Amino acid sequence: MKSGERQKATTEREGTRGLRTAGSKKQQGNKKKQVRSIKQLLAVNTKVGTSRGIRLWCIQMHIGSGGFGDVYRVIDERSTKSPQQEYAMKTEIHGAHQRRLTIEKSILKEIDAYTTANSKTRHFCELIDSGQTADYSVNFAWIVMTLIGPSLDSVRRMLNKQFSKPCVINMAVQILEVSGKIFFFKI
Numbered sequence: 776m777k778s779g780e781r782q783k784a785t786t787e788r789e790g791t792r793g794l795r796t797a798g799s800k801k802q803q804g805n806k807k808k809q810v811r812s813i814k815q816l817l818a819v820n821t822k823v824g825t826s827r828g829i830r831l832w833c834i835q836m837h838i839g840s841g842g843f844g845d846v847y848r849v850i851d852e853r854s855t856k857s858p859q860q861e862y863a864m865k866t867e868i869h870g871a872h873q874r875r876l877t878i879e880k881s882i883l884k885e886i887d888a889y890t891t892a893n894s895k896t897r898h899f900c901e902l903i904d905s906g907q908t909a910d911y912s913v914n915f916a917w918i919v920m921t922l923i924g925p926s927l928d929s930v931r932r933m934l935n936k937q938f939s940k941p942c943v944i945n946m947a948v949q950i951l952e953v954s955g956k957i958f959f960f961k962i
């Protein structure tokens with residue numbers, strides 16, 4: 776992340792009030808989840824933004840967590856659009872894996888530049904905003920991107936592990952298309 780982008784975040788909450796500890800008893804059942812339980816999630820209505828940013832992101836809900844970050848549904852509190860457009864914010868607590876979000880951000884930027892220049896169908900999330908905050912007891916870096924639907928895995932579970940044949944073919948075509956693009960980007 777460039778130094779100019781390392782702006783101090785503005786928040787409407789102070790101290791650690793915007794944070795809550797992640798993990799229920801069930802979540803603490805295995806080793807991976809035990810690691811997650813000591814991390815903290817941002818509470819609903821927490822505001823995150825940069826001092827020079829036009830947008831102020833308001834946390835709506837925690838969508839899920841990956842190996843190195845948490846993902847939230849957010850809206851831009853300063854937007855006058857109605858209905859409010861929803862986005863996804865991925866956060867990363869500063870630590871051993873910090874560079875993963877930086878790498879993800881540069882990949883999204885590169886893809887953005889390509890898709891804008893070539894007006895190609897999107898298969899990737901658009902990078903909307905990014906920043907870093909030190910306003911809470913834990914520092915975290917964040918990116919805001921297009922909000923997409925639930926993962927294929929959760930849809931599969933919702934459908935009792937049954938996809939129709941046309942659906943499978945449609946998914947296969949899209950996966951091949953996106954694989955071709957990833958190859959093009961040499962990611």
Ligand SMILES: Nc1ncnc2c1ncn2[C@@H]1O[C@H](COP(=O)(O)OP(=O)(O)OP(=O)(O)O)[C@@H](O)[C@H]1O
Nearest residue numbers: 838839840841842843844846863900921922923926
């Ligand atoms: N742009 C997005 N819109 C909606 N949900 C998202 C978005 N990005 C990620 N998610 C969801 O957030 C959760 C965590 O995603 P994340 O990308 O952090 O980890 P992952 O892909 O599951 O694993 P890994 O850490 O190995 O990349 C997943 O349930 C994913 O479906």
